[in-house]
Amino acid sequence: MRLFFENKAITGILAVVPDKEILFDDEIENYEFSKETSLKLKHTMGYNAHRVFEESVCISDVAVFAINKLIDSGKIDRDSIDALILVTETPDYIMPPTSNVIQGQLGLKEDMICLDINQGCAGFEVGLIQSFMLLEQENINRVILINGEMLSRKVSKRDRNSYPLIGDAVTITVVEKRKDNGSIYANIRMDGSNCFAIQIPAGGLRQPSSPATSEMHRDSFGNWRSEDNLVMKGDEVFMFVQKKVPPLIRDILDFSGFDSDEISYFMFHQPNKFMVNKLADKLKIPREKMPSNIVENFGNSSGATVPLNISYNLADSLKERSMWLCMAGFGVGLVWSSMVMKVGPLKFCDIIEFGIGNS
């Protein structure tokens, strides 16, 4: 599905990462694989360092900390927030919505909308699409989009295929009405028939968590996980990305009328370094125009990877000037979505750390 928007802009991005960094080299002993095999994967997949929040920290703690920082520093006015969208798979509660928790803790006005959206790897694009739709309303001028994940707690620490790749992060993106920011082109596709390619089997009403679901089982390759843990069919997900994403990007370029060399950067979700590099090669896009360094420095934080990617790689440029970016997210759902839009100059584009002392 193609979507088109005008007179809207991203005006600032603040990414919050945990101050706790875990190095793959320090956790190799947790896995039932030879050190040599694991080190080969380190190089190829980008296993290096990943950031995880302490177990007591929840999305609302980090989001409130970050948004208060923006308010206290005068970057946004508390009463100007007309909508708060939280995209996450790891909310504080099943009920109430975590966006309402955040609204209450921030002391925001009653005359606004709060929305929780359960989406994963394409969560930034889904959140932006929702933000743009809300901004079509006369009374909504500023949306705060929060993308946050605490998935490290849902992945087994003895799962060598997933744990080294997982990172926690929360990003705050301010989306506003702005005239003359150019057109925004988006496309999005979904395949629920393959939704269990990436899943956490237990913990919902279909299969509540219990002592039985927390029992650890060894797969045939030596990874240990329980029904409470994230499990991914790696080969299916890889093929999904390689088959579905290149046509998606060709479609968004066709829709927007841009050639790939007219796009300054391709800021994609980063499941792992190998997959991003394969996409760049397939699309004949120079690897330096499609950064793949988020997993090796922070881990894959699902819907937060694209704004973190932008903050980590383009902050200095985007605070000075605008550029046309192609963004894309793909994964859980299965959902795949991309967007071409002009981004910048941004009022802020930063990364800060959050530790237990901040909560």
Added chain:
Amino acid sequence: MKEKILEILVGLRPEFDFTQSVNFIEEGMLDSFDVVSLVSELEDKFGILIDGEDIIPENFSSIDAIIRIVEKSEKA
């Protein structure tokens, strides 16, 4: 080429005898992450780039299948 490929496979999974297997994937000798490591080593060793769409289990299920995909990538 066959010897080089066998050397890579043994390096990845020294516990298996790849010369005695009919299908590395179906017999549980390689998982998707082993295939990623295998692709990376094949690319380094043979100076090729394997297309992402060719990274499917059947192309890495036997020595002959791997030779075919290396030769295809060399021609690309």
